[in-house]
Amino acid sequence: MLTAHTLNDRIRAHSNNAAHGMEVPANARILFCNGQVGVRLDGSVPEEALEQIEVIYERIGIILAASRMTFADVVKLTVYVTDKSILDAYFHAPGRHAVPPRGRQSRD
Numbered sequence: 362m363l364t365a366h367t368l369n370d371r372i373r374a375h376s377n378n379a380a381h382g383m384e385v386p387a388n389a390r391i392l393f394c395n396g397q398v399g400v401r402l403d404g405s406v407p408e409e410a411l412e413q414i415e416v417i418y419e420r421i422g423i424i425l426a427a428s429r430m431t432f433a434d435v436v437k438l439t440v441y442v443t444d445k446s447i448l449d450a451y452f453h454a455p456g457r458h459a460v461p462p463r464g465r466q467s468r469d
Contacts, residue, residue: 362386363383363384363385363386363436364383364384364386365382365383365384366380366381366382366383366384367379367380367381368381368382383436383437385436390428390430392424392425392428392430392434394421394424396441397417397420397421397424398413398417399412399413399414399415399416399417400416401416409450410446410447410450410451411447411450414447414450414451
């Protein structure tokens with residue numbers, strides 16, 4: 362079971378109240394995924410940034426499913442955005458994929 366450490370009383374809270382740290386228990390299964398891009402299976406790239414972002418999350422979902430995992434099992438996601446104009450689209454896209462972390466919530 363993951364433990365989310367939200368330390369808002371000692372560290373400034375994130376804008377979305379995300380945990381400051383996630384603790385993974387010993388002997389947990391860990392999956393590492395390489396970088397994903399917004400290219401569909403047929404090789405096409407959507408015109409709109411938001412659609413490319415959706416493709417990326419779909420790809421990540423497929424990789425997770427192959428390991429019998431879901432977005433609830435994700436501990437960390439690193440994103441590199443090269444065009445500031447799509448940041449708003451990115452911050453709104455993951456909403457339907459993002460799942461509150463399972464496990465204990467810690468305020469330590």
